[in-house]
Amino acid sequence: MYQHIKAPAEGQKITVNADFSLNVPEQPIIPYIEGDGIGIDVGPVMLKVVDAAVAKAYGGRRKISWMEIFAGEKATRLYGHDVWLPEETLQAVRDYVVSIKGPLTTPVSGGIRSLNVALRQQLDLYVCLRPVRWFAGVPSPLKEPHKTDMVIFRENSEDIYAGIEFEAGSANAQKLIRFLQDELGSTKIRFPDTSAIGIKPVSREGTTRLVRKAIQYAIDNDKPSVTIVHKGNIMKFTEGGFRDWAYDVAQQEFGGELIDGGPWCRVKNPKTGRDILVKDSIADAFLQQILLRPAEYSVIATLNLNGDYVSDALAAQVGGIGIAPGANMSDSVAMFEATHGTAPKYAGKDVVNPGSLILSAEMMLRHMGWTEAAGLIIAAMEKAIAAKCVTYDFARLMEDARQVSCSRFGEVVIENM
Numbered sequence: 001m002y003q004h005i006k007a008p009a010e011g012q013k014i015t016v017n018a019d020f021s022l023n024v025p026e027q028p029i030i031p032y033i034e035g036d037g038i039g040i041d042v043g044p045v046m047l048k049v050v051d052a053a054v055a056k057a058y059g060g061r062r063k064i065s066w067m068e069i070f071a072g073e074k075a076t077r078l079y080g081h082d083v084w085l086p087e088e089t090l091q092a093v094r095d096y097v098v099s100i101k102g103p104l105t106t107p108v109s110g111g112i113r114s115l116n117v118a119l120r121q122q123l124d125l126y127v128c129l130r131p132v133r134w135f136a137g138v139p140s141p142l143k144e145p146h147k148t149d150m151v152i153f154r155e156n157s158e159d160i161y162a163g164i165e166f167e168a169g170s171a172n173a174q175k176l177i178r179f180l181q182d183e184l185g186s187t188k189i190r191f192p193d194t195s196a197i198g199i200k201p202v203s204r205e206g207t208t209r210l211v212r213k214a215i216q217y218a219i220d221n222d223k224p225s226v227t228i229v230h231k232g233n234i235m236k237f238t239e240g241g242f243r244d245w246a247y248d249v250a251q252q253e254f255g256g257e258l259i260d261g262g263p264w265c266r267v268k269n270p271k272t273g274r275d276i277l278v279k280d281s282i283a284d285a286f287l288q289q290i291l292l293r294p295a296e297y298s299v300i301a302t303l304n305l306n307g308d309y310v311s312d313a314l315a316a317q318v319g320g321i322g323i324a325p326g327a328n329m330s331d332s333v334a335m336f337e338a339t340h341g342t343a344p345k346y347a348g349k350d351v352v353n354p355g356s357l358i359l360s361a362e363m364m365l366r367h368m369g370w371t372e373a374a375g376l377i378i379a380a381m382e383k384a385i386a387a388k389c390v391t392y393d394f395a396r397l398m399e400d401a402r403q404v405s406c407s408r409f410g411e412v413v414i415e416n417m
């Protein structure tokens with residue numbers, strides 16, 4: 001029994017088999033978190049678009065029973081002023097297997113730690129999957145935006161995001177600094193009295209499970225390459241470890257053969273017989289390569305912070321974070337979410353682009369095997385964009401665009417199904 005979550009009267013849970021495949025009933029219950037800021041704008045539009053696509057694709061045979069669950073500011077209003085991520089929300093995400101969320105606010109400097117990161121860590125959603133591709137007609141700063149077609153596998157459970165940080169001047173920061181100096185011989189902390197300290201855990205286990213998913217994705221989707229993005233020249237044991245362990249996965253688990261003595265290697269795709277090139281790139285150079293030579297990159301495997309930067313940078317190449325979807329996944333549980341944040345200045349104004357959350361829902365439908373409904377959403381969005389009927393973010397970059405509101409864009413997508 002839940003305290004504030006109301007389970008719908010109709011519908012069943014999605015369940016997971018031992019091999020992690022899903023049993024999806026005809027009327028699955030799917031939990032959703034509305035989110036803070038523009039969550040109130042994009043959330044309802046996404047729900048309407050998905051319902052319309054499912055109705056159109058399956059003529060009433062299939063239907064989603066949405067179940068609102070709570071996090072962020074809305075949770076504090078319901079559960080108490082300090083309850084940002086109620087235990088029953090985590091439980092529902094676990095129990096119902098597939099869910100979707102809007103953005104959640106994280107204050108800078110003080111205040112609560114990220115609820116987004118907490119959801120990922122507490123549910124061990126270790127893959128942050130962010131596909132980036134261009135839709136015809138979307139305004140882009142690139143001359144050839146269609147050449148950007150990548151899928152980011154961002155490690156979602158480790159790195160600087162673990163939140164092991166101590167404030168400058170605090171007793172714990174001082175204790176840790178003294179330990180580093182006295183016990184570990186560190187002489188490199190430039191201003192020990194006024195330093196804040198953060199710890200960056202990166203493990204072989206965390207790297208291996210992420211890279212395994214990335215290479216398997218390349219195999220299943222017939223992709224030409226997997227690029228390991230890291231800053232291992234500077235952070236030798238964390239980011240450098242990530243690179244070395246990633247190559248180990250390619251060789252030891254997928255039979256990768258070294259090219260010219262390595263470390264690049266070639267994995268034979270058992271499904272197609274084609275080669276998958278496994279290579280690496282140092283993160284700063286990678287950020288210029290994706291602008292200058294995007295066609296050379298396909299599947300990207302990277303650490304948590306790099307993945308955060310790279311996903312917004314790549315989104316900009318194909319229209320911005322207003323249209324960039326994503327998912328947080330473990331082997332069994334998947335939580336879909338927009339790549340963008342709460343954009344507070346636009347909250348409640350019905351102006352932002354709901355495309356990112358709609359496309360995250362499209363990924364969700366595909367994950368459930370409801371590919372016909374997913375296909376309808378893609379085709380309808382393409383038509384809306386081709387007709388230049390777009391929200392402000394695209395309209396300001398397009399000639400002769402017809403600017404529409406967030407909710408109207410959703411209606412146009414539905415009309416085009």
Ligand SMILES: NC(=O)C1=CN([C@@H]2O[C@H](COP(=O)(O)OP(=O)(O)OC[C@H]3O[C@@H](n4cnc5c(N)ncnc54)[C@H](OP(=O)(O)O)[C@@H]3O)[C@@H](O)[C@H]2O)C=CC1
Nearest residue numbers: 102103104105106107116322339340341342343352353393
């Ligand atoms: N997963 C999550 O829940 C995430 C949460 N956040 C949180 O969100 C808050 C705000 O973060 P901030 O860094 O400002 O990043 P945001 O993504 O919220 O917004 C940055 C800018 O991106 C553009 N933008 C974002 N969403 C849309 C959209 N749907 N349609 C069109 N344009 C969009 C706007 O650009 P313009 O001004 O040019 O119109 C906006 O000002 C922070 O608390 C942060 O922690 C951030 C990222 C992810």
Ligand SMILES: O=C(O)CCC(=O)C(=O)O
Nearest residue numbers: 105106114116117308339
């Ligand atoms: O948790 C946050 O507030 C920001 C997260 C973020 O930027 C992301 O997941 O891309």
Ligand SMILES: [Mg+2]
Nearest residue numbers: 308309312339
């Ligand atoms: Mg981000």
